[in-house]
Amino acid sequence: MFESVFHLPSPRPRSRFARLAAGLVAAILLAPVLLLPATAHATPALVIEVESGKVLLAEEATKPWYPASITKLMTAYVTFKALRAGRLTPETLITVSANAAAQKPSKMGFKVGTQVTVDNALKMMLVKSANDMAVVLAEGVSGSLPAFVAEMNATAAQLGMTGSHFANPNGLPDPDNISTARDLAVLARHIFLDFPEQTDLFRIPAIRIGPAVIRSYNKLIDRYPGADGMKTGFVCASGFNLVASAKRGDRHLIAVVLGTSSGRERTEQAALLLERGFQHSWHIFGAVAPTVEGLRNEGGAPTDMRLQVCGGKRKNTASEDDDTPSTASGYVAAGMGGLGENVTGASLLQKLPPSMPPVEVWVGPVPSAEALAAAYPPPPEKKKPVVKDKAAAGKKKGQTTAVIDTSAPTDEAAPGAAPKPAAKTTPAPKPAAKPAPKPAPAQASAVPAPKPAPKPAAKPLPKPAAAPTYPLVPPPPPQ
Structure with missing residues (x-):
């Protein structure tokens, strides 16, 4: 049962004591898994010790999954390798390309041609989860995006990440960007063991750029005692993912949670997994405890969480910064x-x-307010109101409230309808002609003076914008 659940290779013959010990370890290891609520069985979860690599808790840990922005852990690892090899330095300036600027959010949003240092790009990528900075790093490290992706997959093979394949450096949706909880734990562990000098990057709670402060999506930092970072991820197909790290005393654990329905749920589940991991003691059976490298990845297609996470029943729009209350806060x-x-x-x-x-x-x-202001593209110009209706209205005479035809204002014949109001107002001069014969010729010049009152209605023509009824005219259809 132990081997079938964790996909370990068949053991060699052992002594009776060793077999008994292994059986007891299996029972201890499987007990927490079997005691998980039934609702928790759908998505992967894993807890390991960093130093030993021992598996403390596992649930669907070898199942294919979309890693989303946890992909950026591999982008960081390949960048660390390049730094150590001297291919570039933390101060090397790398440039935002058109391809990088075109990446979908979350991103920094710098315009094409902006330069950032490798160090700053790493911080922006890991804290903001900036997709554009991941591409900037990829192109800066390897010269092109395809070359960097090839390095990612070669590195995954070297680390024994047998269930992983990367298609891009940021984790944006791609059916070929696949991993497992087991592989992500292997990667996270290697970051701590292979590049300890870089691990402070993963525990930064927030970055400040100019006057703006951008906080990490990893809500365990400064909230769960001992939490020291790592990376979140989210796309609709993956659900909410988290690789979390925490230290207490001389114990250092990594927890992987994949596919939760909200950002808050992944935070709470990770906290519970870490807490439970800290309860385990492997001093007696440590020699026969399974290691993360010993888990065997499964095949098949990744689970698609789109309907559960981004379906129509959701009350809010799913995003990396989601903080919807957890529906499974009692998990594990x-x-x-x-x-x-x-x-x-x-x-x-x-x-x-x-x-x-x-x-x-x-x-x-170096820091520069002027350079930062120049790095952002100008805001899009506000669309000016359509002038077509105003021009047409300018041709209308007099009492526009009574003559505007709102039934078809955007038809080609609409401008031609302007004479219609004139036809309706033409009877106005006729009353002026009737009273003219009644008064004496001398008085006729005085009487028409007040009667031209209708004519001043033509004076508003130079001020068509002030016509109170224009808002009633429906705007032209979108082009």
């Missing part, structure tokens, strides 16, 4: 030893003192 609480069944993910989170102030980032080689 059952059987959590001394914590009790009433423990929820929310109960494990608290407002901790800030671990560090927002880290400043900038464009160009």
Whole structure:
């Protein structure tokens, strides 16, 4: 049962004591998995120790999944390799290309030609989850996007990530961008072991660029005791993903949560998984505990969470910054030893003192307000109101409230309808002709003086914009 669940290779013959010990470890390891609520069985979850690689908890950990922005962990790893190899330095300036600027949000939004340092691009990519900065790094490190993606897949093969294939450096939707909880844990562990000098990048709670402060989507930072970072991810097909790291004393754990229905749910589930992982002690059976590298990835197509996560029943628009209350806040609480069944993910989170102030980032080689202002494209011009109706209205005479035909204002014949109001107003001079014979010729010059009152109605013609009825005219149909 142990081997079938974790897909371990067949063991060699062992002593009776070793087999007994392995059986006890299997029972201990599987107990928490079997005690998970039934609703939690649909999506992957995994907890490992960083130093030993031992698996503490596992659920669907070898199942194919869309990693979304957790892909950026591999982008960071390949960049770290390039830095160590001397191909570039943290201060190397790399340029925003048209391809990078065209990436979909989340992104920094700099215009084409803007330059940033490798160090700043890494910070923006990991904290803001900026898709444009991932492409900037890829092109800066390898010279082209295809070359960088090839490096990502070669690195995955070297690390033994047998269930992973990368199609881009940022995790935007692509059917060929696939991984597993097991592989993502392997990658995260190698970041800590292979590049310890870079790990502070993953625990930054916020960056400051100019006057703006951008906070990390990883809500465990400064809320879960011991949390020291890693990466979130989200696309509709993947659901809400999180690779989280935490340290307590001499223990360092990594938790992977994939496919939750909200950002808050992934945070709470990760907190519970880490808390449960810290309850385990492997001092007795450590020699026979499974390791993350020993798990065998499954084949098949990734699960598509689009309907569950972004379907029509959702009350709000799903996004990386989603904070919808969790519907499964009791996840993995059952059987959590001394914590009790009433423990929820929310109960494990608290407002901790800030671990560090927002880290400043900038464009160009040094901070510059002028360079930052020039890095953003000008805001789009506001569309001017359509003048067609006003011009047509300018041809209308006099009492526009009574003569505008609102039934078909955008027809080609609409301008020709302007004479119609004139036809309706032409009877106005006729009354002026009738009283003319009654008075004496001398008085006729005085009487018409007040009667031309209708004529002054023509004076508003130079002021068509003031006509009160124009808003009633429907705008022309969209082009």
